[in-house]
Amino acid sequence: MQTVAVIGLGNIAKRHRSNLKHLFPDCKLLAMSASGRVPDELVSNCDEIVTSIEEIILANTELVVIASPASLHVQHAIPLLNARIPTLIEKPISMSSSESQRIIDVSLTHSAPVAVGYCLRYLPSANYVKNALDKCLIGKIYNAYIETGQYLPDWRPNIDYRDSVSAQENLGGGALLELSHELDYAQWLLGSLNLEHAILRRSEELSLDVEDCVDIIFKNDAETVINIHMDMLQRKAYRKCRFVGSAGVLEWDLIGNSLKLIDSESETMLYENPSWDKNQMYLYMLEDFINKIEGKCYSCVDINEAHQIIILIENIKSSYNQYQSN
Known part of the structure; x- marks a missing residue:
């Protein structure tokens, strides 16, 4: 993959950035804070800071991990899925069943690959x-x-x-x-x-x-x-x-x-x-989702x-x- 992105700047987002760089050393990795602010802190394993979902879409991003607070998952996921960008959402999928149903409906409409990050299965x-x-x-x-x-x-x-x-x-x-x-x-x-x-x-x-x-x-x-x-x-x-x-x-x-x-x-x-090494769970989860994107056998947690x-x-x-x- 040439361009990937991680939304969120917390500990789990940091782990995903590191693992994506491990899997795709030459990729361009975009990082975005949950709120879209420009971070004051150093963001590791990041090639470019972006401040909006639109920038991620315009960059022809091939995979996005949403690691923002659950209250923002639907806000971040819907435009990505509308753009048919494969999206892995950290658990839980959302804060409410009405929000998760919206994610399901949009993913079905646009046939966008999407999964949820319950890593313990790995x-x-x-x-x-x-x-x-x-x-x-x-x-x-x-x-x-x-x-x-x-x-x-x-x-x-x-x-x-x-x-x-x-x-x-x-x-x-x-x-x-x-x-x-x-x-x-x-x-x-x-x-x-x-x-x-x-x-x-x-x-x-x-x-x-x-x-x-x-x-x-x-x-x-x-x-x-x-x-x-x-x-x-x-x-x-x-x-x-x-x-x-x-x-x-x-x-x-x-x-x-x-x-x-x-x-x-x-x-x-x-x-x-x-x-x-427990980090292997997260690597396996990413690799499994990539298999889903590529139409191979997978066992991702279905939305x-x-x-x-x-x-x-x-x-x-x-x-x-x-x-x-x-």
């Missing part, structure tokens, strides 16, 4: 989990226990956490949108999620205007009970999943990048590679799947919108 251990469940390795799945937590002030230590996107409702913050990876892979692995109950909490510790702790119970069409816990409070990052089936248990450690099978007689490590996540989140918030304090 963990090697994730594919081992998928294969194990598809092969019914542990029989009928009775329960799934999914938990993730990480202390919000540690996410971006260079800024006050209260000023971050994650902490502001109007920018798409809160545990449900920011940690929606868990909703995505639950849906990917277990099928449609039917909401049973949810508890949304705001801790006194962080004093945010968004939920920083969420507990949800779903059932899928096979009557599997799925418990999901997400928080921004745990001082040591934690991300694990446990599947309980009629023939055994699968324990998936996403941070440790491992998968263990437990049955009545033994414990077997099906996969383990804790030192695997319709991402749209369903937003519908789920809206359903949770509308049904259980009374925040509890803790």
Whole structure:
């Protein structure tokens, strides 16, 4: 590719710029801030700063990564898709189902390649989990226990956490949108999620205007009970999943990048590679999207799947919108 662009100047945008330069060392890389301002800070791996979507379109850009706040995704995506420019949107796809539906409608009208950046699907251990469940390795799945937590002030230590996107409702913050990876892979692995109950909490510790702790119970069409816990409070990052089936248990450690099978007689490590470079997830995601652009085999997260996540989140918030304090 000769010209690519990344919208947004945050940490994830920085990662995408670096990875695009790794994949296409000779490409011209355009960088644009989410607001279109001219940045005062140095922008790494950038050949030109632009201040508008129009400049990106006029440059005959062949691929754009949108890494701006979720509140701006539809504003940035629509003109790119109208121009038929392949667009990878960082998760979540948008802040509302009406916005994500607009993205779907425009992409269909113009046949523009588009995908959503749920990178955890590209963990090697994730594919081992998928294969194990598809092969019914542990029989009928009775329960799934999914938990993730990480202390919000540690996410971006260079800024006050209260000023971050994650902490502001109007920018798409809160545990449900920011940690929606868990909703995505639950849906990917277990099928449609039917909401049973949810508890949304705001801790006194962080004093945010968004939920920083969420507990949800779903059932899928096979009557599997799925418990999901997400928080921004745990001082040591934690991300694990446990599947309980009629023939055994699968324990998936996403941070440790491992998968263990437990049955009545033994414990077997099906996969383990804790030192695997997590940046490979993002490279694989870009390469997968490029395969989609080029008409090759791909497994990108479809915008319709991402749209369903937003519908789920809206359903949770509308049904259980009374925040509890803790």
